[in-house]
Amino acid sequence: MNGDSAPILRTVDYTKVYDIPGGRLYAVDGVTIDVWPGEAVALVGESGSGKSTLARGILHLEQATSGEMYFKGEETTHMSEGKFRSLRRSVQMVFQDPKLSLNPRLSVRQTVTEPLRLHHIVPRNQLEKRFREVLDMVNLDIRLANRRRQELSGGQQQRVAIARAIATYPDFVVLDEPTSSLDMSVRVQIIELLRRLQRELGMAYLFITHDLSTVRTLCHRTIVMYLGRVMESGPTEDIFVNPKHPYTKALISAIPVPDPRVKKARIILTGEAPSPTRRIIGCPFASRCSYVMAACTEGAIPMFDVGAERRHQAACILYRDEQWHRRFEEETRALTSAIRDRQGPS
Amino acid sequence: MKAQSYAAAGKPMSGGDGGRSAAQGPLLRIEDLTIGYFGQDRDEPVRIIRNVDLTIDHNMIVGLVGESGSGKTQTARAILKLNTRPLQPLEGHIFMDGVDLLALTGEKLRAIRGDKVAMIFQDPRASLNPLMRIGDQLARIYALHQGISRAAAQAEAIEMLRRCGIAGPERVARSYPHQLSGGMCQRVMISLSLGMQPDLLIADEPTTGLDVTIQAQILELIQTAQRETGSSLLLITHDLGVVAEVCQRVAVMYAGRIVEFAPVDELFTHPRHPYAIHLLQASLALEAPEKAAETPASGYPAEASPSLELSVGQETYQASLESARDPDATAFMVEVSPGHLVLGTPVTVDQAVPSGFLSGQAGAKV
Numbered sequence: 001m002n003g004d005s006a007p008i009l010r011t012v013d014y015t016k017v018y019d020i021p022g023g024r025l026y027a028v029d030g031v032t033i034d035v036w037p038g039e040a041v042a043l044v045g046e047s048g049s050g051k052s053t054l055a056r057g058i059l060h061l062e063q064a065t066s067g068e069m070y071f072k073g074e075e076t077t078h079m080s081e082g083k084f085r086s087l088r089r090s091v092q093m094v095f096q097d098p099k100l101s102l103n104p105r106l107s108v109r110q111t112v113t114e115p116l117r118l119h120h121i122v123p124r125n126q127l128e129k130r131f132r133e134v135l136d137m138v139n140l141d142i143r144l145a146n147r148r149r150q151e152l153s154g155g156q157q158q159r160v161a162i163a164r165a166i167a168t169y170p171d172f173v174v175l176d177e178p179t180s181s182l183d184m185s186v187r188v189q190i191i192e193l194l195r196r197l198q199r200e201l202g203m204a205y206l207f208i209t210h211d212l213s214t215v216r217t218l219c220h221r222t223i224v225m226y227l228g229r230v231m232e233s234g235p236t237e238d239i240f241v242n243p244k245h246p247y248t249k250a251l252i253s254a255i256p257v258p259d260p261r262v263k264k265a266r267i268i269l270t271g272e273a274p275s276p277t278r279r280i281i282g283c284p285f286a287s288r289c290s291y292v293m294a295a296c297t298e299g300a301i302p303m304f305d306v307g308a309e310r311r312h313q314a315a316c317i318l319y320r321d322e323q324w325h326r327r328f329e330e331e332t333r334a335l336t337s338a339i340r341d342r343q344g345p346s
Numbered sequence: 347m348k349a350q351s352y353a354a355a356g357k358p359m360s361g362g363d364g365g366r367s368a369a370q371g372p373l374l375r376i377e378d379l380t381i382g383y384f385g386q387d388r389d390e391p392v393r394i395i396r397n398v399d400l401t402i403d404h405n406m407i408v409g410l411v412g413e414s415g416s417g418k419t420q421t422a423r424a425i426l427k428l429n430t431r432p433l434q435p436l437e438g439h440i441f442m443d444g445v446d447l448l449a450l451t452g453e454k455l456r457a458i459r460g461d462k463v464a465m466i467f468q469d470p471r472a473s474l475n476p477l478m479r480i481g482d483q484l485a486r487i488y489a490l491h492q493g494i495s496r497a498a499a500q501a502e503a504i505e506m507l508r509r510c511g512i513a514g515p516e517r518v519a520r521s522y523p524h525q526l527s528g529g530m531c532q533r534v535m536i537s538l539s540l541g542m543q544p545d546l547l548i549a550d551e552p553t554t555g556l557d558v559t560i561q562a563q564i565l566e567l568i569q570t571a572q573r574e575t576g577s578s579l580l581l582i583t584h585d586l587g588v589v590a591e592v593c594q595r596v597a598v599m600y601a602g603r604i605v606e607f608a609p610v611d612e613l614f615t616h617p618r619h620p621y622a623i624h625l626l627q628a629s630l631a632l633e634a635p636e637k638a639a640e641t642p643a644s645g646y647p648a649e650a651s652p653s654l655e656l657s658v659g660q661e662t663y664q665a666s667l668e669s670a671r672d673p674d675a676t677a678f679m680v681e682v683s684p685g686h687l688v689l690g691t692p693v694t695v696d697q698a699v700p701s702g703f704l705s706g707q708a709g710a711k712v
Contacts, residue, residue, distance in 0.1 A: 046557035183413040185628040213632045254562035256587030258629050260610045269559045
């Protein structure tokens with residue numbers, strides 16, 4: 001979306017393996033993604049898909065097993081913690097549960113100004129000015145400045161966490177399920193806030209979630225993960241309206257629609273995800289996929305271009321062969337048109 | 347998954363629309379239920395659930411929605427007298443087959459629990475005994491409730507697990523809860539409840555915390571079972587998407603009161619209580635796609651960007667919330683159309699939801 005500028009984040013074959021009793025857990029297995037400046041990217045996937053592990057890797061909270069990660073062109077996986085610290089002001093994070101991510105002993109003022117002091121963002125006499133500025137951005141009343149975490153509502157707590165993250169003028173914010181602990185009406189307000197901040201401040205977001213409803217209003221692009229691999233990536237609308245990978249099709253079709261007049265064609269998956277403790281050869285979705293064929297489990301599946309434009313790609317062997325591709329599209333047409341119908345006026 | 351037949355199990359059941367659904371009024375009637383506790387001064391109780399009226403007909407799925415703390419769970423638990431102290435029902439009645447469940451104690455209460463009304467809790471792992479194998483837990487309960495031998499109960503347990511779409515039921519029966527995934531534990535809980543063939547199944551957020559593809563499986567399973575046994579279901583959820591897909595009627599709770607109770611189609615097309623309108627619009631605010639303007643082919647109105655602007659006006663909205671919260675509640679339910687009840691003064695909005703806006707997807711969690 002930014003023409004020829006460089007991505008703010010790029011991972012190349014990023015892999016994180018944990019040694020666990022009885023095997024090795026491939027939490028993230030060869031993930032290659034980019035995030036461009038000013039872009040909001042959703043990273044969606046079910047539990048165990050490796051999305052949080054990847055986020056921890058990006059923030060240098062975990063050592064990579066293999067692969068590379070570039071932040072503004074600088075390789076970070078081999079960087080020392082001391083060296084990475086200088087980057088921390090430009091990459092910030094908002095966690096899922098503000099009750100756990102905010103220090104109960106610190107006031108709102110202390111919480112938000114701490115990173116400003118640590119990173120020497122503003123001179124000492126400007127601290128209060130910047131604090132008020134940031135508080136204003138997240139719509140928090142200055143009268144809450146001396147309150148502590150437990151004296152705030154869930155929505156206010158998350159606003160404080162967001163204020164802390166944006167205080168240092170970051171270029172890139174990782175949001176790890178920032179709304180899943182919140183009620184629906186508060187959730188909408190926080191999404192609205194995040195959306196406005198992103199547009200006004202031009203930060204890039206990596207928005208990690210299993211809540212697909214929050215993705216559509218916030219993110220330009222969506223990356224779908226399953227068992228440590230990227231299954232599909234592309235512009236958010238394309239992913240929602242015209243998903244290509246059989247897994248994404250099932251995922252999108254499984255989302256309940258808050259309209260009783262819409263009757264969905266739904267793919268009900270059978271079985272459960274295989275255990276990730278052994279490395280999966282080929283497609284991790286093969287065991288639950290109705291279109292599985294021998295080639296799916298024979299070797300690594302690359303990403304194939306599946307969209308007419310704008311980097312829509314899917315890691316599915318069906319898109320390797322024009323004939324398979326056509327037959328698959330034919331068979332899932334009913335479903336795809338059902339998904340499309342929902343786009344039109346009811 | 348779809349081919350299972352629950353009706354084949356044990357005692358005869360009326361299936362589908364036939365049988366008892368035609369008969370004798372509602373299955374369950376909650377009247378003027380108030381739940382609360384006595385504070386330190388012990389004079390005046392604190393009422394957290396106030397004047398709740400709710401009817402559940404035979405062969406029907408009723409949704410109970412609201413945000414956390416609105417009293418959904420406590421209302422449902424009262425049906426089985428499961429409110430934990432200091433909370434207790436203070437006033438009201440819960441009638442089932444002419445019997446007031448709130449008046450039951452001891453053996454009579456135990457005869458209702460499980461046999462007539464069963465409950466699936468939100469966290470399935472927490473409701474299973476971690477030290478017992480799945481098969482033994484199920485068999486023990488079947489033996490107790492159905493008066494069959496332990497061996498017969500074991501066989502029944504495996505059969506029920508199979509019917510609930512569990513592959514390899516023998517292996518699962520030998521497992522302990524910690525060896526199973528969350529989705530699998532929830533299926534075990536469902537087979538446990540269905541095995542007792544209750545007239546009413548209460549499911550308290552049965553899919554919260556599960557992945558969306560697993561959620562779809564579980565909802566499908568619950569619906570199939572409900573259809574085949576003709577029993578009724580009270581489904582507690584905060585997800586209006588789930589309500590729209592599964593339920594026939596829905597009650598919206600706010601601050602311990604039911605503010606609107608209506609057929610699902612009615613609530614989604616003509617919500618009449620400001621809070622219900624707000625909740626619906628909040629769920630739908632997230633539906634609009636990013637950059638709607640760039641995808642005119644999708645048919646969204648150009649200004650469909652998310653907005654929390656209330657079509658009822660801030661003052662009306664706040665007044666309605668205050669009226670619902672008012673401890674000396676004077677507001678009562680008004681029937682605005684057959685079967686559509688609203689607390690206090692119903693409002694009319696031209697378009698609670700712009701047409702075309704609704705038809706997008708999203709709605710819930712993965």
